[in-house]
Amino acid sequence: MDSNDLPRLVYLVLLLAVVGGYFLMESRRNLGKTIAISGLWGDIRRGALPTEAVVRGDTLEVPVAEDGHFYLTAEVNGTKVLFVVDTGASDIVLTERDAERVGLNPATLNYFGTAMTANGPVETAPVRLGTLSLGGLTDTNVPAVVNGGALDTSLLGMSYLGRHEVTFTRDRLILRR
Structure with a gap:
């Protein structure tokens, strides 16, 4: 000084x-x-600012939410499910509530997997989703897991994101296939 x-x-x-x-x-x-x-x-x-994902041809643009995360609504087995995009998650992870909404019965699933989360290990049950539709693209027989622990919002992890070219900008996520 x-x-x-x-x-x-x-x-x-x-x-x-x-x-x-x-x-x-x-x-x-x-x-x-x-x-x-x-x-x-x-x-x-x-x-x-747009609050919903915008589809332009083979491109899906997702605006950042106020909390800094990216949220997408996808159709799983014909039911709309809100996902948070999570590049730290390996898989598509459904909450037990969302699993039930899309036709899976969490009480009958085999929770023999384990996922390491920021809150520690949680049990997971592997499942197959009949369909997952997002931005005009539909995938069938999609592998996912149901989280046996406390999870507020389902996660769209790298197993799905890896099917796209992914670009992050300051205020949006761009998925292109």
Whole structure:
């Protein structure tokens, strides 16, 4: 820190105070409205971005969610299932709830597999999905596992993602086959 840093900091703080004070004085009659409008920009931005995957030919573009993850809704055995894209997951992983929704009975499955998760090991049951449809593409007899542990959202792992050319950008995931 040289001897000019402190005077520069004081100057910038004073400049900010003057500009901010001017703004407040000019908009004091409509200050409530100004604050309300400035709070809407986040909502406007979110509303302008697509929240669902967009299919363009052989390309599927998935926007990033507010939490930084990518979510896809696929049809499994004719039932819509929400998946989070998880490059750390080796397989397609269904929650027990989603497994039941697509016609599998978790109570009759053999949970002899083990998956290592961030929360420790969990039991898994290997299954075959009759169909998995995503973005106009349908795969049949798709291998997957049912998670015997606590899992909120089903995972779309590398066994499925590896069937595509996968590109991540700042705000979207692009799958191309």
